[in-house]
Amino acid sequence: MARPIAGPQSLLRTLNGRAILETLGRRGPQTRAELMAATGLSRTAVTQVLRMLEGAGAVVPAGVDRETRGPAASRVALHPRLGVAAAVHVDHHAAHVALVDPMGVVRAEQHAPFPLRGDRVEHITSLIDECLLAVQAPLRLVVIGVPGIVTADGGIRDDQGPDGGAFKAALISRLDCPVRVENDVNLAALAELTSGAGAELSSFALLLLDDGLGGGIVIDGMLHRGFSGVAGEVMYLPQTPLPIGAPVLGDAVVGDLALTNGRDPSLTLDQHLDAAAAGDEAALAMAAEMGRRITLVAGSVALVLDPEAFVLSGSAAHPVLVDAVQSVADAYAAQLPMRFLVSSFGPEAPLVGAIGEAASALRTTVFSSVLPDRSSR
Template identity: 70%
Template sequence: MSRPLAGPQGLLRSLNGRAILEALARDGAQTRAELMVSTGLSRTAVTQVLRMLEHAGAVAADGVDHDTRGPAAARVGLHPRLGFAAAVHIDHRAAHVVLVDASGTVRAEQHAEFAAEDDRVDHIVELVDQCRNLAQVAEGAVQFVVVAAPGIVTADGGVRDDFGPDGGRFRAALAAALDCPVRIENDVNLAALAELTSGVGRDLSSFALLMLDEGLGAGIVIDGKLHRGFSGVAGEVMYLPQTPIPIGAPLVGDTVVGDLALGVGRDSHASLGEHLEAASNGEESAQEIVAEIGRRIVLVAGTMGLILDPEAFILSGKAAHPALMDAIETVAAGYAEQLPLRFYASVFGPEAPLVGATGEAVAGLRDALFTRLLTPATKSGR
């Protein structure tokens, strides 16, 4: 007869505790019987661990199961005040903040444009405080923050954007102001993570997300993992060479759209969104602009396809507009024999970076909370 594995009981309780906490985080409130199924633990082990977690304030009663046969059973879920995280999406115009709890429930949301004289850190802190007040969350309760930011983001959280490299000053200042860990991530990478975890990319082993907003960027997923590159530059496709565009010139963007508009006799100050709507309404000059942008995006996808060979490309932001998707599909059809390319529309639209930031914020919060709850306190020597 095989003997049971021997080992410290504290370690066993910690492993069982994490299994239960992760099951509750993944599937929501459950009965003891459901936790036995989802974790593989015995009834005794589930009961003992839940008692420990209840004492620590990690779980709480969350309704009753009336659906299964037999007596009603109490459900238990993560405590709604176990901890909080903030997800932030910033661009050149505004900041959008979402406050979430450990279950992933959004507790508050705020959005505001930057004033010309605003400091980004002060602006974000103010929005986080507004979210805390709306959700009646105490000061200091926000324990983790993820920021989706445009630009190249290095592994240590440094940002290189239109103003040059910041050496990590933005991340450090925000972490100090909020008194909690802060993670900075490229906005397009977070959009790709949103698609990977809960969007079109769930059923793809590899894909490239192409997001068109003020510029064009790519988020690359290979074998189910986000590829950031050695220095965070992976996916910076805005300046890939294309004939007859001069090397170093942007492929798309406000300036490019303005130049294309001038070439067909349209308002050079109109936004890409306005041209897209005009194209949808059948205006031929607008359709010419959209067709050219679609051609450029397909050439970017073709270049990436020859190097990475992803299963598909997911179009996000303005690239997912029906008029531009139609133009992209038309151009791609002309290359189908030499290089088949598949395109899907993002399910999240312009909110994809914030969705990705929220998912990463919840994951980071849970990891920190679960580790803290299940790590035995060290006894100080006398």
Template identity: 80%
Template sequence: MARPIAGPQTLLRSLNGRAILETLGRRGPLTRSELMAETGLSRTAVTQVLRMLESAGAVAPAGLDTDTRGPAASRVALHPRLGVAVAVHVDHHAAHVVLVDPTGAVRAEAHGAFPPHGDRVDHIVDLVGRCRALVAAPLLVAVVGVPGIVTADGGIRDDQGPDGGAFRSALAARLDCPVRVENDVNLAALAELTSGTGAELSSFALLLFDDALGGGIVIDGTLHRGFSGVAGEVMYVPQTPLPIGAPVLSEEVVADLALAHGRPVDAAAAEHLDAAAAGDPAALAMAAEMGRRIVLVAGTVGLVLDPEAFILGGTAAHPVLVDAVERVAAEYAAQLPLRFLVSSFGPEAPLVGAVGEASSALRVALFNSILPASDRRSR
């Protein structure tokens, strides 16, 4: 008969403590019985760990459970002032900042366009400051989604070239907490994978069209960033008769298509698609061309990776463009079947992904900071 592996009590306490912290962070306030059911720990183990966490100031009473039959049981939750994380979505025009607690609940939110000649870091720090003024808890970690290629060391490569990690370093210094920088489309793919259209798929490619067309690739349930962060830069997949390196679909491409079809060149893609929905022939022709380009990108990706489905996000999820994509895909179905689905989160997907990753990183930070302190007190 196999015997359980023996180990130091501090290790066992840490493992049990992590299980309870993760559960409270994921589920919110729970009774001891609910914690036992969620973690598989005994009542004695749950009681001991909660006593340890209470002494460390990590958990606090959270009312009574009056929904179940029998005597009301007390609930416990992570202490509301234990710590928060900030999730940031940066695009070419503005920044959106959200403060979240370990359960993923939004505690404060701010949004603002970048000033014409201002610094991005200054602007983000100002928005974070507005949020922190509303929440009495320390800021422990930040997750920032940005357009452009993000390297493994947090450097950003965009249309102004590589920054060598300068943006992340400056933001970390100003916020006084660790900062993780991630490609915005990758964060959108993580949102779909965790709780969106991709949750039931083993593999998919998110095609998100905002200012430009970007891809987020999930293989066997794991986000694929590539060796240097380039995976998913589908805007530059070669298409005939475009020259190598020319964008397949972007704001500039939409403006060129508008010029060619006699439409306003300064209108956003969504405005052209709305006009197409109203029956405008020139806008319908533009939508057909945009749909053709998206399908050819998907076909190229499909021949290499063969994902279970393609998820259309951002402006690509506009009903007119979805219809155009499906019509073009039907023409190629005999040679290369492609399945298209629509994003669960629309243009908010990158921010949803940043919130989810910030909440997860916050729970890890809390685990690393709480348990060593409580272990020292218990010795």
């Protein structure tokens, strides 16, 4: 019998190895029988691949399965020292850091407001350093969600203008690992697409309200960023009687609405909404106007993209605001029917999205580092 050539065998080992690593990454510790069932590989193939992965330091024994009937079977798991990724959500006030392993499990977490005078990069990296002390594993990459327009090369354009990629470059220099910068609302949309309110939809638009109003657009199951990262910047969509270029919603608008309705403008949006939930008439009037503005934004998007649904996130998911939006939408339903859903993750949606993207990128990175290099064969 002719000996098989090396190329196809190397390719087969790589494919089998990736199938097993992906299964361990998504399902946690597995027995050989469970790996066979999940991947469709034979017992011999699973045994050979596990031997290769153990030699590469990618997998380790993980106890014994005593729950299933029959003889006890040993489990294997990804090696905990394969490394971690940092998922970061930055808003105008604070940074939230979570370290995740290849299975997407959060291993350490830190959250702290930005100092009044201080460097954003130094603040973020110090939080990551604190998390790394608790985990004792190498940092492989960072996924960070920020407000503002994010270009394809990771540059940020916010209310202080474009940064030319300086923020990303500073993080890479300080952390010495790859850094991916994303718009925070886009990450929230990815969270809903992966395991939230949009998981069963082929298209939807997420509307997230916090310091401002932002949109994340999913078309045919894919996030749509636009040519220059501007897709979803809905806060300045024209609305009568607002002047062109005026924000539809945001902290300043909420303050103006509070003054107009005789409420304290220093209160937060959520405080006004909680007062509305308690029956405060002035706060209810504020909520009604905010609901009208959000619904008109949704209507403008619907006329262009016609998504299956809109997902309300951040403060837009507050029950009072959801009711206000639905009330206005019902009034327009004969002319333009729109479906509204509530976010599965609320204010945490951008961080949840960053965690999911960081875990996925981490699996790709570490699996590539331990599998045979087909290009050298």
